[in-house]
Amino acid sequence: MKGYAMLKIGESGWIEKERPKCGPMDAICRPLAVAICTSDVHTLWEGAIGDRHNMILGHECCAEVVEVGELVKDFKPGDRVLVPAITPDWNSLEAQAGYSMHSGGMLAGWKFSNFKDGVFSEFFHVNDADGNLALLPKNINVVDACMLSDMVPTGFHGVELADVQFGDTVLVIGIGPVGLMSVAGTNMRGASRIIAVGTRPVCVEAAKKYGATDFVSYKNGPIFQQVLDMTDGKGVDKVVIAGGGVETFAEAVKCLKPGGKIGNVNYLGSGDNIDIPRVEWGVGMGHKQINGGLMPGGRLRMEKLGALVSAGKLDVSPLSTHVFDGWDHLEEALFLMRDKPKDLIKPVVKLAD
Ligand code: NAD
Ligand code: ZN
Structure with a gap:
């Protein structure tokens, strides 16, 4: 599969990688739209989390499920889902203590484009699918849905x-x-x-x-x-x-x-x-x-925040000032976030309707 990766601090580009494997509680998803974050800029150009080699970037998207592990109960291939930027391990002691975002260590609930490949890719892996994904409400479009990954919860x-x-x-x-x-x-x-x-x-x-x-x-x-x-x-x-x-x-x-x-x-x-x-x-x-604090992830929160947008109580559309069509524009969108023209709030790349 193709993915857009940080090659090293300050260098990025498209690479080929093996499609991730699906564990028993996991899901493999395909992005429907992805958004660029200030944190992608911190990671790639400022080396804020240290050097990373050939790590696929991105942690804001909505997606379609393409595969689920045998223990996943509530999601199936074809489901359209909200994907939080933070995907904790819900059976960890930190989660039991009320700090799921630190499951496995300080900030370790932040996995995409930090400890593992992110979502700027044909396919990506979600741990604990039942705990972390939420169904995408039908009346939220794929661009707005990306704002629920990180901007709204944070x-x-x-x-x-x-x-x-x-x-x-x-x-x-x-x-x-x-x-x-x-x-x-x-x-x-x-x-x-x-x-x-x-x-x-x-x-x-x-x-x-x-x-x-x-x-x-x-x-x-x-x-x-x-x-x-x-x-x-x-x-x-x-x-x-x-x-x-x-x-x-x-x-x-x-x-x-x-x-x-x-x-x-x-x-x-x-x-x-x-x-x-x-x-x-x-x-x-x-x-x-x-x-x-780091934003809390998790299905319950995603469902509740999604419900706010779905019910018309929160309009996130003013955030997506620059919307592109297709993976070919991903790099342009990323560079735009780095250069921050005056009229930019968020760049989003649409991959499906
Ligand atoms: P952004 O860079 O688009 O917005 C930050 C704004 O602060 C900019 O408009 C900038 O002009 C302004 N600013 C700069 N210096 C300032 C100052 N001295 N006083 C007031 N404003 C100043 O970034 P964003 O996407 O809105 O994210 C904000 C921060 O949140 C970033 O540091 C980002 O990495 C972080 N973040 C944290 C989490 C989390 O879970 N805690 C998640 C996502 C993003
Ligand atoms: Zn983000």
């Missing part, structure tokens, strides 16, 4: 980690596709005021649709100063971090009211330490929590 997880409550004032730092889904999730959770940090017009427009009420540009000086000015010096109840670097944490702590919570889903690709400002952290006694 953006929403940031909202869970920040523990957004009715009436909260919430700051969302970074409004790329993940941050936009954090804005949408924050709005659904009943926040009163949503202050979004970002500048690109296409993202600002989308953030307004998803419920952002105020905007701050990190290019206009420290975020915390602008946020304190906008809130009469009080600050915000919660912060979701979905962009920026290690320096955003100090800003976020300074923006928070006592008792506030930070939910981080941003991938910190560089820097050794995160600075927590002593005084603004209440000299150690401010009850300001910092939670950071």
